[in-house]
Amino acid sequence: MSDLPRESDRPLNRKSLAVLWTQAQPSVAAFIRSLVPDYHQAQDLLQQTAVVVFEKFETFDHARPFVAWAIGIARIEVMRHRQGRARAGLVFNSDQVDRIVRAFESMDTELDDMRDALAACMNELPDRNRQLIRLRYGHQMSVAGIGEHVQMKPNAVMVALHRVRNALRVCIQRRLQRGDAPA
Amino acid sequence: MNQPNQLIDAYLDGELTDQQAQQLRDYVDQSPEQAMAFVRAVCMDQALYDLNVVADEVESFENDDKYTEKRSIVGRVVTALAMAAVLALAAMIWLMQPEPRAAAPEAVVATTVAMLTDSTRAVFADGQAPVMLGGELPPGVLQLESGMVQVMFKSGAVVDLTGPCTFDMTESNRGRLINGVLEAYVPPAARGFTIDVGHTLRVIDLGTRFRLTADNQQVQVQVDEGHVQVLRLGPDGRPVESHTLAAASMASLDDDKLTFGEYVPTQRPRRYMDAVLQDQPAMYWPLNAESGQMAWVDMGPRMLDAAMNGGAGIIADGPLGESAVHFDGSNELAAGSRQRDLITGAPLTVETWLRLGEQTRPASIVLVSPGGRDFGWELGLIGRDEPLRLAFDLFGQHRYRFDQVKLDHDRWMHIAVALDDAGVARLYVDGKLRQSLTGPPPRQGEPNNAVVKIGGWAAGPFFRGDLAHLAIYDHALKVDRMRHHVDSSKSDTADQENH
Structure with missing residues (x-):
């Protein structure tokens, strides 16, 4: 039965995802709060972002910084959230969001x-x-x-x-x- | 209020006026440095949440009448029933009791914090007063030597403890795991449910399901659903490190160092397991390892935990969405060596989930025998040069060959053979009666020193294929029960898909 899927056969990059996400998560959480100050809404969006990150991880280009990629996904989730709420709570325009994203990306450690x-x-x-x-x-x-x-x-x-x-x-x-x- | 930090604080507190919102936009627009200052302030604010969402404050907050969140009693009861199917009525009555209030601190100290809602062969440490099912539990230590218990806290949080385990119930939404395995289910109403592990780690549930394993060397947190906050505690008991773990993540604390990794959540097929346990199996090995421990545990009354000889293979794709055991033709599970009073004769039922691969060949699947071939029985595969079939061998008496039923390859099948007092053996496949064979009236079983071998035995060819949920009963199950078991498994599979 050597053709059965085994734990060890799963792609290695799946293993690294959890580590990458754990490292990136504080930045992603803070980024979401920068656009959605309400803590509970932000937590919901963080969870949604995590789901998408896990789903899309196969498409992640490992040459890029993971944090920047995850923040990009979070940004999309925030935009979707705002569309669903008739743009409620919108404080920053897209240029200002760009600037905020760049600031997060440059934070490093x-x-x-x-x-x-x-x-x-x-x-x-x-x-x-x-x-x-x-x-x-x-x-x-x-x-x-x-x-x-x-x-x-x-x-x-x-x-x-x-x-x-x-x-x-x-x-x-x-x-x-x-x-x-x-x- | 024009200072940038004041604007930012007001923004994060949700107190920004329209005019201030414009001032904040202007501030961020002005320069990258100011955008960075804004981002730093947000990061600190977020970190303050991460460091301060701790349950002890939540607890004292909830004890304050004036500021207690008004929970729906009905909602709490519904949640509780969903979380703990056992003792539903008792739990409901219990949950509807008013919670202790801060106004009566003496009563808080004296009151109970949880209730025992389930128990499977639980053995508590010597000297510990027996805990009755449905009994209310005061704050204190539960020392479980073996078996499993389920405890529902007054907050609605439910924990399953697997022995050996030492667990200290400290408050109505808080406990401390000293060692052992704990699995927690936390409904939204119990958000903030906190488990300390020793004095080194704190896990705060943010509305989810998680599992904790603690021994002398290592502590492990595995998140099945939602999020938990993991805080590493310093020598003074204060958090020195905080992380939020999402579903499918795990954290390990080893020598004061936290490491992180991926975790494949498992969802126990509860309905199927409940259906099996309802029929009181004499022996039942789930073979669905969780953290490598549960697979060999016998959930029947004999507690014949098995041991794997050879390299056991735990595979992820079990029949009900959880894990199973792969036998590669060289390994076996042995249980009950030198145990007396095993099921060696009629009536009996043997039931399992089975998956044959292309390489599967004739072999023993499960055998109960004192060692020779004149006493005991074996369920195995026959048919060397033809499609594999099942045979049930009552040693020294009769061999039942189910030759009308060809077995499929590469799919999970639920199979069961029930032998009654009259010597009739019935084969059920996927809950349906497929063949019935009559042999001579079997002899009664006798006391013996038998062993159970799963996956082969020393003198015979070993099994190649996958097994899960092997149960042996000392009675012949009827078709309606077989159908019920299979129907229950379908509900579990549906849960997995939704999960």
């Missing part, structure tokens, strides 16, 4: 370093600030929802969140300049 630094910077936050971040990102609460929860006005929450994010940006920059990203 910067994103990985930034994520490592961010993990370390989170630990430096005062408890109250960390709580705000967790409400916003961990519980995915809206600004208004956070305001109700911590008894602050929405505007005050926005300002507070902005300050925390600024603090994180400064911390990340400092760590990246020092080259000591991981905690």
